[in-house]
Amino acid sequence: ADTIKFGVAGAHSGDLASYGLPTVNAAKIVIEKVNANGGINGKMVELLVEDDVCKPEVATNTATKLVSEGVNVVLGHICSGATKAALPIYKNAGVLVMSPSATNPDLTQSGEYPNFARTIAPDDAQAKVDVEFALNTLGYTKIAVVHDKGDYGKGFAEFAKKFLEDSGKAEVVLFEGVTPGAVDYSAIVQKIKQSGAEAVMFGGYHPEASKIIGMMRKKRLKVDFISDDGVKDNTFIKVAGKDSEGAYASGPKDTTKNPLSIQAVEEHKKMFGTDPGAFFENAYSATLAMLNAIDKADSTDLDALKKALQTEKVDTPIGNIYFDEKGDAIGVGFSVYQVKNGEFVEL
Amino acid sequence: MFSLKTLRTGVLISLWFVFLTFPLMVIKVDPLERIIQWRWKNALLVGIGTFLIYLVVQYLNYRKEHQPPAKVEDTKDQVSFIHKFIADPIQRKLLFGGLLVIAAIFPFVVSTYQTNIMITALMYVVLGLGLNIVVGMAGLLDLGFVAFYAVGAYSYALLNHHFGLGFWEVLPIGGGLAAIAGILLGFPVLRLRGDYLAIVTLGFGEIIRLVLENWSEFSKGPSGISNISRPGFLGMELSLEGSILYMYYIMIAFMIFTIFVVNRLQDSRLGRAWIALREDEIACQAMGIDKQKTKLAAFSLGAFWAGLMGVIFAAKTTFINPASFTFLESAIILSIVVLGGMGSIVGVIIGALVLILLPEYLRALSEYRMLAFGAILVAMMIFRPQGMIATVRRTYRFQKK
């Protein structure tokens, strides 16, 4: 082939589009830059963007379509469910898939998907970081665990609950899911209050997080809020405003100060006129990592690419990373942030 | 052709749309950076676009009005052309034979991707035919059809996961469980009419989905069930292409079976009772028809097909989670039935092919895909309010005595 076919798959329409579209933008930015510099090993990179609406059944069609178009590597999919459904098809065709956002632990840990890698920490890893922080640094003994019933949020929450209970240091006083998109969360907030929790640990994304924290502050409930990297997003601070002050969220290390990260955000603003959305940096990094691997391996063969991913470190907005043999990124140190004066500050 | 007056109206309409879309299309704000972006170009685009669309519509109307007025019989013929065509046994055999041959060689002339989406389309044909029993024939507006689909899919996924049961073993179980679910839903809601029924079925669909989502111990919750086995062929494990091919033929067989059954039902004592029930419940009862039994039969049969397709669905994607069974799915299946032509088998088939293949072929439009899909849905309804193919009732011949 005279071009490298770079697929991007994820939710680009429907209710989850806001998680998928930033990924497309990230790929566009990076690839435009790469092509402007003469491509990779003399080959131009061609972008193939396909929507899967985050539905497994559509994802299989999307994957078959990409494969039949001869895709070499795929950035995506966005949701773990869709990813799981699509992976066997890519595996069959020997295509490397790297997701910026699919966090289900099984994807890497089960060993079923050798062609998969990701630039985001799995649910359990994050839960561990958050739980340790809550217990050891903050010293809480009563924690309410709340999630958004989604794949990611509930996965995170279940691990958090397990780790909390296993630690024997704290009691999970509440474990419940809220309905995403519901117009009002005051009942669950009253329940949190009633439970006597000292902190809420939330698994899910920033829209729900900001609604819950907003409602807690409205109800004059002053308990701490600890969450995951679905929440560690500037949109959270924008939407929740002053209510977000003091909230904790885990995420990859100090990305905001990383020059690459600052640069990526600037590029997005230049090209699209807006701030980037969720998982933009993960997607940007994944694109860099995959292109780097192709460059170093000088091939798009799956085994060669995997080897390159595991050996060649690459500088990305989320840090200097490489991948373990299961596909999880190494070097994405995780830390906990707190919102201070309208900014996430690493603790 | 375009008089000054039409042009003036066109300009006015364009201006109206410019006004209408003004805040959303032209202004974009960033509340934190406190930036206002004025995208005047969009207003211009909307104006010109509307005007062009208006001209096209006018032109089409003009053509329609100035065509030599179709003779009364002519138009009637057109409506049921397909039905007329297949009414003749020889033509019918030819047509079906031809279609069968095309269906058989289809996967060998197109890519795996095309075959794959054709499988999906065929699944929706069967789903549409199933819902057609409930909505098209019996006239019960069901907005929660997807619940039965979910029952089938989870039956296979869970039985396969926990007990290693195979596709063919679970197929009847999945269908049966869905049918039972149909009866369970049917019982309490028999008294409800029209939109009251619609909302309860919608609720039922949501309840099933929410239970699957929340009852993690049972269904693995939102993270779903993966690695569901594909159907084995004589005990062999098939390659991916092989199993897609196999799946395709299974679906062809299924579709033929479904058409066969639904066709027979339509012209049976039960089928007539359904249609009568749809037309007038009171008269129906006065004719001695047991309303409850007849409705339950419709519900459970419709659900049965959905259950079967659920099993196939799980086997095809090898992964399922509750996100696949949302209200939108029910809405799409319902659209298939209505768009195709309520109660018409041919109509439902065409409706399913159009509605499922359309978004796939609209992929070229990338982010405008769903926008176009919505617009086309509206346009098709306006263009063919009765659905694409009208139903025809069976005619009988008798010797004059």
Place this chain on the structure above:
Amino acid sequence: MLNLENVQAGYGNILALKNVSLNIQEGEIITLIGANGAGKSTTLMTISGVVTCRSGKILFQDKEIQKKSSDDIVKMGICQVPEGRHIFPQLTVKENLDMGAFLRNDKAEIKKDMDYVFSLFPILAERRNQDGGTLSGGEQQMLAMSRALMARPQLLLLDEPSMGLAPLVIKQIFEIIKQINKENNTTIFLVEQNANQALHIADRGYVIENGEITLTGPAKDLLSNQEVQKAYLGI
């Protein structure tokens, strides 16, 4: 007062009125008779603008009305008691009557008219707070008639007003028709299966067959016309 010139109208592919021309003078009672499905109701609906007039002209007081919307036609003073009664099922009897007077503003006069129709049909007065939909067939027919009277039309189109009524009431209905024609100078266009009685009170009549006017003349002539007698009077 009302002129139909070569009117064509229909439903979808069916052309129900092929070529209808007729005229009605102010103050007359005109009846239109014809077999089932001949196009009588369609004629009335076309005059009222509910069925679109595909070609030809309809003139009311020398103004073309075939392109006007139904409500404008009603505003000009043409009112109809449609076939099948069309009672608003969930409005009470009184509200149904109020709807008849929808375009009027003279409260006092409306009150008077309401008392008047109640005196015509006392059973309606008894049922005034009952939902229209639960009335008996004949009661609904009376209500439909009363509702049209509430509009005080200049031209009243009546589609089978005697259907489903008791013999005593039928007589009364025809009396009322004559009476409003005389007292209010309301012009009446009457469609009836009961051709005999209709022709007895009418000034002139038209016969419609398969969407075309085939015969017209003074009511007395039609009554004695042999073909009419055979086909419509059951003699």
Place this chain on the structure above:
Amino acid sequence: MSNPILQVSGLTMDFGGIRALNKLDLDVHAGEIVALIGPNGAGKTTFFNCVTGIYTPTAGDVLMTRPGDKKPISLKGLKPNYVTQKGLARTFQNIRLFSKMTVLENVMIGRHCRTKAFILGAVLRNASTRREEQQIAEMSYSLLEKVKLADLANELAENLSYGAQRRLEIARALATEPHLLLLDEPAAGMNPQETQALIELIREISSDGQAILLIEHDMKLVMALSDRIYVMDYGKKIAEGNPEQIRTNPEVIKAYLGEDVDA
């Protein structure tokens, strides 16, 4: 004398404050044509609705004795479809046909309660189902011949003229093989000629041994057909007798017929 086919006693029906039926007694014997007349709103249709299970009467009883039965069975409170199954069929004052079905299919629906095939039969189309279908179609067709609609068998019901629709309702009701046929204003909306044809049709049905109870405002039809007439007003029976007695009954004349009846 044997038990009457239909024996109604003390039938009462209240709608909120309105007593639409007030302790009504009525019976119909085999082979009879009985008419039920009365002013508008007297409660005639309500009477039909109570008998056929569409309303549940407030009080009173509805008994039916089928030919061959020793003891009467009560129809009170039965659902409409069971009433029909027991052998009581009706037509409606406001025509209620299945408008999107063909004329023949409308009649075939009437056969529903006398046949059995269900899902399995429909799908397998085994010999007995085929036989049953054949019989349904043939019997329905012969009923259409009886009501002179055979030529229109494959038309949609909604395309029929008014008079034809009324006749179709009768054929549909007959298809349920009733012991007693209830007709609610069968001649409404018909012209004199059609009414005449209807009179003959009803005679013919009656001469097949069918008992008939009818509601009608067309006195010509009532007087020509009825063996006996019940007259009701305000939910009560005010007179009962043969046509001659009724025609001359001053109370009936005052409440219903008017002075100079031309029937």
Place this chain on the structure above:
Amino acid sequence: MDYFIELFCSGLSRGAIYALIALGYTMVYGIIGLINFAHGEIYMIGAFTSFIVATVLSILGFPLLAIVALSGVAAAVWASAYGYTIEKIAYKPLRHAPRLSPLISAIGMSIFLQNYVLLAQTSDFLPFPELIPDFEFMEPIAHIVGSSDIVIFITTAVVMAVLTYVIKFTRIGKAMRATAQDRTMAMLVGINVNNIISATFIIGSALAAIGGLLIASHIGQINFYIGFLAGIKAFTAAVLGGIGSIPGAVLGSFILGLTESFATGYVSSDYEDVFAFSLLVLILLFKPSGLLGKAETQKV
């Protein structure tokens, strides 16, 4: 007991939110018998419009009161314009079509509008400016009910009263009821049915827009998808209360809100919707035409 009261108030405020959308819904629903799936999108568009206008005005430095008033008016105007246009494009041509055809058209419209806003604006969540400030006198009970709850509650009550009055006693209200029950006859008594239907859409859409503004300000965020769930809930509430009944829509909304709130509080929010829908089924079993809906009077 405190907890009970807290949950009760939560339920009421949630109910009031549903009611604000359901009122417009039930009007449109009542008059053309259409489950107008695009109503939720009108609500969303109303919220978006008020978001844009309010932000522009606040950047230009207008005072809060002016911002609230102007963005409210703008939202109502544009939402009405959308409602009006949608009816003309997607529903009016289908007046004589089979009952389900407009339903599909509505679903198509809803998909179209969502993606239209997604493309014209953004897929992201946006912070909605706080248009309802915290009132000081509310401070002592702020932990139970907030200022925006009260404003929404009062708005709902006022709107319900006004609408009930309009429908029961005014000319246009009577015309609406007549049109809803028998369109042909409505024409024959001199009602301009097209205008009445348009008017209904305009009023319903304006209400949705007011709802959009208040609710978005209460929640503090919007995106293109907020109309969907809100629409479904409003639909449920409207049916629960009885189709076409104004007080019914409000009652239905409160019952729905309270059920969800108590289900969350005493059982688990995992199943709040399951409880809500189960209650719906239960109520409809005993009242097949909703709580305040008139039983279908169909005389045979």
